[in-house]
Amino acid sequence: MPARTSDVRGKDVAALIDQLGVLVDWLAGLSEQEFGSPTVLPAWDVRTLTGHLLLIADGFAGILDRALADRRPAGRPLPAAILVTRYRREVDDIAEATAARTADKPHDQLLAELRAAAGRLDGLLASPLLPSTIQTPRGPGRLAEFVRTRVVDVVVHSDDLNRSLPGRQPVPIGRRPLAIACRTLADLLAEQHPGKSVEVRVPPYAAVQCGIGPEGPSHTRGTPPNVVETDPLTFLRLATGRMSWSDARAAGAVSASGQRADLSAILPVLS
Known part of the structure; x- marks a missing residue:
């Protein structure tokens, strides 16, 4: 992993990448049968939830790619409290995008894509050229705040999987990501x-x-x-x-x- 700065954002980035890596490793230990098990999320099995994690990691990497390629200002950032409420209006679109990412891909392929997306995201977040404001799918937002909401995503989905497969050793949730x-x-x-x-x-x-x-x-x-x-x-x-x-x-x-x-x-x- 690239060296992280000592500021708050660097610690948040490390927490995101570390918890995502732990989650990928845990998923890699599942059998094909367990991969098809239902989760606590209605109508989603473990395969679909893995596809959603891929959507999160790959989508964030795409945002950063565009931010680095287009140096124009993203605009005045919206408060995170407003941005997160916009996801509720697009639940169906997110579910459709998740299904497209999953698309009946075998266990190994989905995990390989998720691991690659996590590695790509790690490298992009290490760039010193990233702007403080990025253009998210729901409007301009502060990069530091967006990183923290992605930490929420990977932590809550770690907990979702633990509740979905209680007979397995749980996904370890790090103290820093949980905090x-x-x-x-x-x-x-x-x-x-x-x-x-x-x-x-x-x-x-x-x-x-x-x-x-x-x-x-x-x-x-x-x-x-x-x-x-x-x-x-x-x-x-x-x-x-x-x-x-x-x-x-x-x-x-x-x-x-x-x-x-x-x-x-x-x-x-x-x-």
């Missing part, structure tokens, strides 16, 4: 719902304040009147629509105190 995913989702939640009526805590990775309902008095010290706290994997699943608020509460996976400590109206952050 970046939780912080990114928490920040997006706060940006989409600004305010200080509720504090959302995901120890040890994130704590943000957001607004639910009419804004009441804010707090500056001590324990706020409305607090939601949960573990990283539960937050990941809640924020990406893998788990409902009611199911998480019923399972005792979330603690909530205060009249406004109910996130059901503002979840998921993205799906």
Whole structure:
């Protein structure tokens, strides 16, 4: 792997490439039968999910290729909190593109293409010529923020596969990728719902304040009147629509105190 800079973006890039590599290695250990197993994602088997990972890696590499070839400014970047909501409007298009990437390709071919795309992405992200703003399929965005949303993708799909094949050794999810995913989702939640009526805590990775309902008095010290706290994997699943608020509460996976400590109206952050 090329040497990484010591700035935050360099650490985010390393987390993305490392977790993607772990995921590819794990997929390579599956049998052909397991590759056809259903996943927790409706109508998707492991093969289709692998094709979606290929779409993510190859698509990002294509964005960077174009950014390096065309040095014109991409335009004023949109906030990440706006960009991620645009994916919900294009769910059918994304599913169609995923199917095209999969196209009944055998296990070995899909994995070889995914490994090649990950390597190409790694090399492109190491370029010192990349602009700070890139043109994404949903509009101009900051490269650093886009990298972090791709970390969310590979972490949540690692968890999807672990829940889909519980009898296998799970995909290892690195501490840094999980931390970046939780912080990114928490920040997006706060940006989409600004305010200080509720504090959302995901120890040890994130704590943000957001607004639910009419804004009441804010707090500056001590324990706020409305607090939601949960573990990283539960937050990941809640924020990406893998788990409902009611199911998480019923399972005792979330603690909530205060009249406004109910996130059901503002979840998921993205799906």
